[in-house]
Amino acid sequence: MHPLETSITPDAIVERARALVPILQEREAQAITNRQVPAETIAAFQEAGFFKILQPKRYGGYEMSPAVYCEVAKTLAEGCMGSAWVYGVVAVHNWQLALFDPQAAEDVWGQDQSVLISSSYMPTGQARKVDGGYRFSGRWAFSSGSAHCSWVILGANMVAEGGMVKPNPIISCCRAATILSSIPGM
Secondary structure, X not given: OOOOOOOOOHHHHHHHHHHHHHHHHHHHHHHHHHOOOOHHHHHHHHXXXXXXXXXXXXXXXXXXXXXXXXXXXXHHHOOOHHHHHHHHHHHHHHHHHOOOOHHHHHHHHOOOOOOOEEEEEEEEEEEEEEOOEEEEXXXXXXXXXXXXXXXXXXXXEEEOHHHXXXXXXXXEEHHXXXXXXXXXXX
């Protein structure tokens, strides 16, 4: 994000996306070959403020309309479809996190409002309540953009008292996870 920038117009942020199209076209082959959007591309998206579009203002975001988020994604796709996909998947989590309990946003953005969040929603893991929180384990499917993210939203089956199982989203710092590259994609 531009230094100390707290607001920008929708037209200006879409123009930033338009300016990146030729750069994304140059990097597209690298993204496909490496099966991952280059770190330089994610850094350019950060610098342009794209991940702040849906992020709440109280956490340093622009809190713009989802229409702006979509227009940026469509524009980026003119340069590299995979990069636009990863932008769209990762950026939407800043909106989703605002729907969680406010403590979740504090945990994620309290120290660094620029962190990125990935996801794998299928509730294939398990979570159990323990002293001080929850312990979760399992193996989740693909998570586009996860290599660039510090946090992850995962679907988990919560085992409640009495053994009742209920699917729930959980959020965790990525330090608690191991990322395996097993499928072609980004």
